[in-house]
Amino acid sequence: MSNQAPLAVGTGMTPRSDDRLWYLTSSVLTVLIGVFGVAISLRMIFGSKISLSISSLLPLVGLHLSSDGLSGLFDLITSIVAITAGIYVYPYLAHSRSPRTTAAFIPLFVMTMLLVPMASSYYDFLFFWEAMALVSAVLVLANHTKTEALKAGMWYIFMSQVGFAMILGSLAYLSAHSPTGLLIGGSGALKGIPTLTKNIIFVFSFFGFASKSGQLPLHSWLPKAHPEAPTPVSALMSAAMVNLGIYGIIRVDIKGLGPAPIWWGVLIITIGATTAVYSALHSLVSSDIKRLLAWSTGENMGIVICALGTFEVLKSAHNLNIAQVALAGAILQLMGHSLFKSLGFISAGSVIASAGTRSLDSMGGIIHRNPISAVGFSIAALGATGLPLGAGFVGEWLLLQSLIHTLPTRSTVLNVLMPSAVGLLALTFGLAVAAMTKAFGVGMLSRPRSRGAAESAETPPWEAFTISIATLLCIGFSFNPAFVSKIVRSASQATLGVRTKGSVSILSHITLRGVGGSISPLNLGLSVVIGAILFASITEWRIRKKSRQLDVPLWACGSSQPSSKMQYNAVAFAQPLERIFNLVVATQESLGTEHADSDMLILQSASYERSNSDIFETRFFPVVARAMSNLSRLVQKGHSGKIRNYLIYGAIGFIIVLVVAR
Amino acid sequence: MSRNFIFSGLPVLQLIMLGLLAPIVSGVARQISAKLEGRQGAGVLQPYRELKKLFQKETLEPSTKSIFFTFAPYVLASTTAVISMAGPFLATENSFSSSSDLLSVVGLLFLGNIAVALAGLDTGTSFGGMGASRELTVSSLVEPTILVAIFALSIPAHSSNLGAIAAISLSKPNLIFAPGSLLALAAFVVVVLAEAKRFPVDNPSTHLELTMIHEAMLLEYSGPRLAVIEWASSLRLTILLGLIANLFFPIGLFRVGQAPILLLVSCLAFLIKVLLLGSILSLAEVFMAKLRLFRVPELLASSFILALLSVVTSYFFTATR
Amino acid sequence: MTNSSLIDLASAALLLSGVFIASYNDLARQGSLLRLQGLALAAIAFLMAFEHNSLELWIVGLLVLVVRAIVLPGLVKSAAKRIPTEKDRSHSRVSNTTSLLISGASTIVAYLATIPLSHLDSSSTTKASSIGLALVLIGVQILITKRMAVGQIVGFLVLDNGIAAFGFLATLGVPLLLELGGSLDLLFAILIMGALTDRMIVKFGTTDVDELSELGDR
């Protein structure tokens, strides 16, 4: 696992000074790009359109940039994540003594991510999209001497190639049929596309984009690549890059392809909800903190996609009012996720660096030695649970509202789908709560489970600063989402393409217009906090007045002090749910025993191993790979090196031409 | 004037009333089961005595605790209190009810659970971890059912606002006996049992380590903090019973704009309903055995199916009407 | 008239020699037949040069005579002398009868394929061009069925003779430049193949091309 980091500290090695310069430059550049991005995206959101065309760059097509509210939204999210992650770049790189490639590619990565939503023609979109994939793959592979990172990088590259092929095919066709060839700001609808083709394009582009957001069935790269990337990159990937898959779906499938049959939305909801549950389960059973967070990213994106699907269904059913609720839900969920996930990765990264492990089973007690990281992580985890007071609450609330308010229709499919979606989402929320409780409770609270955790160093000031900023952002967003009201409106207007009176008003109360429903995260949050403080002050005052006995031993059924090995660890914590859902998480356990005597009566040593596998990875992809390999063998048989066969192929071609040419 | 006064004062009134009432509900329930089991029982006021005793005891703190251990009881109490302010317990709406709805109520309940679970994990004992793990296993399976049941209830009301649901049951009582609502009721009862840590999911009075869920997390608590937790737990039970009472049988529920005297009627009706439900609960518990932990999911799954069916049927009824 | 029938005769000689080369396995005899073929080809060139009174065709004919009737068959014959082991093996993948049948089929295919061309120009020479194509196909047949390297070279030569014949018969002679370049290329190609054959004997001790299957995808 990642034992390089503590090694660097332990042996007192410090990076060379010229490397430090690289790291610092990288950090500063990333932050500057982020700041610039915030400025430019705010301009996009508040009215002024940005447009740039340079025909002397990029062969055959030229460079064309443009923007609208939607681009602004995604660029804003990316830039904010870039700023917080960018500050964290320097301490991380210096601590882990990363290769210079990492330092050089991080600002580039942010730049490509910012350019994707700005690409105005289909070609430029494809270019920046693939450039982003390439740069992020390089970043994942930066630690390629580690087997895990290498494997993760390979998976990532394969899946993103498959996804890109799907996107390329669909967008190329669309580009050919678009009157202007423009993705943003092109006037005039797509012409002359047969329904069947349109459906095929939808399916391919949807799965292509969804793959970038870690959706089934092309999701396997995400839980591998995100954890293996350097932590600031994990934050960037999990909090910003996955969003761009959503951007693609909105821009191409929802906005670009125009009026849709109802089954498109149904497909989107199905994929989103299934992924959400699937990822939540895997997140729950992960013991690697970064992996847990990565699976949680897939889960949250599933929720967003589910919201988009609801939007699509409602739009197709001409219920624009509620559709906007779903869209607002998607946008708020997206923003909330980016905030809490970047905070989560940064604080987890700081914990990993000080405790020297990524495994929850070797952590514990972080809160005592490393309170800032732990508290930061707790805020992130609260956001990830989607409960009130957390950054994920408003988005999920809006999504559920839109599902609830989907009026009963004639379509039996929808009448069954909507409640099932609610059920699946609710299960997702429940599992996410369990997963995050596990991550925080086992990892940050409780007693240290390893020496690294027990002796972990205090959070360095620079990291504490980053975590504080991200925490404040997160809390600000979760208590008063009214800040982003205008952004949401501008983005949803850009998505709908028409100016409508928004059906969601986001002020101190979030109110749905036209239907009953309102909530006030601010009031709820303040009441809970004030209430807790009141209860606490009364009771603690009482406790202080009365006698208090500190440092009593733990209750251990009367025996001596239980050792820290006797605590529940992450595996044990998740075991009941894991057992219930074993079909999906596919636990493999193996118990190896060695006996000291030949009669096998005295046990010398025992080893226990367990792992969970992604059933798509173990069942589905190998089948595809084997089929391809068999096909390949067949062709290889025809190319076994016999010159006679080769001449016969030529002769056959010759005869065919003679026959055809007549 | 008085309307506004009542409207804005109701949350506090609800909090005070429920807060004072809560221990009685568990006291009544305990007394009834004692009688049914042929015991004398400690009387319905025993919970108050216990709270007083605990509040006066000294506090023992383990060395491994952190701030989360200290604050968990207050978060639990605070979330529960906020729910008691927001819910339609005495009236269909009040000044606080527009800030929350059924979804946020569920969220707050969950938040309380997590606070306690984290406290259980915080001290680093095996029991605490075990309790937290089991608690979250149950909770995460309960959540789908609750939400789907809410969904079913929200369809006729066109809102997930608790007051709106109660109001629609009040104005159209025939909706209560619609098949959808009945199924939802059944589902809701099961999840309330699970959420209130009662039979057949959990045994509130056990301290046997193999069967504990809720109690396992609280082993390290003592003194006033334990008192807060105990109080909050009984408040939760009251709230959950109150929700069943007022969402499905909102008879006598006060509506803003009615004569203030009716508020008293509403209080009385609420008290009777909750005590009645508490009695039924303890009656049922006598005849029930606790389920094995791995049988609990089956129970919850069946209640989920009930809820799902209720949604589909209410869709069906609303669509065909 | 006699000229035309002489050309027909020469064409027939071309085809027949091709068919026999395909069915024989003896290298020396194949060399002789190849020489006969070259002579027939040169004869066609000379007859056409005579008929059209074209200097260019005379030179082409001379070139054909030197390269295809003297030098190349000579090379094959000398190779046959240098490779005594060749005699011991069965040189062909198919039996004589099969070989004859394939040649027959090739002739029919060639005839069918050149029908469109005869619509364009119904003169007898054009019709005879199907013989050229047939010879090409027979060359391909030899190329595929012979096991020995020199056998393949022979097949290649027959193929090339077929193309040359097609050129003469169908187009009243190819341009000098093309023929010059073509012959030169052919000569070089054969020399290189011969050199490779010699290396093959050194490295493998045999020229059986079926042994050459180390490279490939397995």
Added chain:
Amino acid sequence: MSQLLISVALLAPVVASLLSFSLKKAKVTETISIITSLILLAISILGMTSILDPGRVVFDGLLRLDRLAQIMLLVIGSVSTLAGWASISYLDSMELSHKFSTNPQAPPPNRRTYWALFNIFSFAMVLAVLSNNLGITWVAIEATTIATTFLVGFKRTPLSLEAAWKYAMICSFGIAIALLGVSIVYFAATHSGLSGSQALQINVLTTHYRLLDHSAMRLAVGLMILGFGAKAGLVPFHSWLPDAHSQAPAPISALMSGVLISVAFSVILRVVAISNLVLGSSYAHTYLAVMGLASMAVASLLLINQRDYKRMLAQSSIEQIGFVAVAASFGTQLAIAALLLHVVVHGIGKSLAFISVGRVESGFHTTEISKVKGLLKNSPSVGFGLIVALSVLVGLPPFGLFWSETAVITSASRTHFVLIAAGAIVFILISSVALVRSVLKMTLGPGDLNSAIAVSRGFSPIAVAGFMASILLGILASPTNGLLMSAAHSIAGLR
């Protein structure tokens, strides 16, 4: 002006070849050869920038330097510069390993022959590109076979002999079929009344296309595409390519894979241009689409289980030229322009790849993928070169193949060749996944230091040059765009 440029372009390699054969000093020969390549490069650039009329034919209608020829000359010049540069150290290391080899009877590498053949090879390709006469073109293409057969067998190992034999046999067979096609064109042209000397001139054929007989031309075009396709490495005559390219010395493989197949394909483009005028576009395009897709299918499937990295690169060439054929089958201006860009960038990328693996081979003494590990860590510049080459070949941005592939696929949709394009995407996907997997296996990971003898020495400039060239072609549009578009436009018969 054209006359001068053309004669210099043709004479320079001939002179260089004669000199390299006669001169004894290796250093001088090397310098001369590289200067020759640079001259070719300079001529192509001069031709592009100068105001000469690209369509003008010179030397009695035998030669001309049009846009297509300029672009092909650019490929020849740039790749042969890279390959010539790399040849020096390749021959050095070959000599070195011969000195220390245990097999004393093997003769040392003959530098004079190498450079002479190298230059003849260049000459033949230049001639094929510049020729305006189908007959001359044919002769030139055949001459490339003759020049390279010995180069393929240059290592004098049994395997290289086998490869050379297969190469000679299969290519000669294919080229013979093309000759048959050329003869039929001559037949059709003379029968339509063109004089014998004009009958094979491409510009004459394109202007007098109405006279040509359809049925004869159908046969001729089919045979020529098939026959020249052999040299381009298209199915069904593709099988020589992996053998020859994997056995030839690495710089020669670079030339063959990067340039030769493209030169052969440029000849096919000329044929297709004539065919489109005479027979309408669908006839030749069908051949191209079928052969192109088949080549892509075969090559990408062979790539999946490939164990030998040189064969892998060669099969990637088959796949790429198949894609070029598919692009040509779409036939729009954008597709042709993209195809030309593809050819240029692929030439650079593939030669960089071959030169890199040449270094790997001389360091590791194996061509098995599984035995090479950790290049990036132990010999960074070779690892870097290989990864850059891979990125170029797989079509990643910001390299030029990304644009050509995107543009080609987009033009497919315009002409309703959607299914072909879909097939092309699938095969590109398969091959790129296979390539990425193999190359990353070789370059990444820890690796062992033992094999990493000085394979990197003097390699960085080559890697950097290749990298810069391919990245510039992928980012700048300013000079390239106009050239590509006008070249695409100038290929007659464009619909």
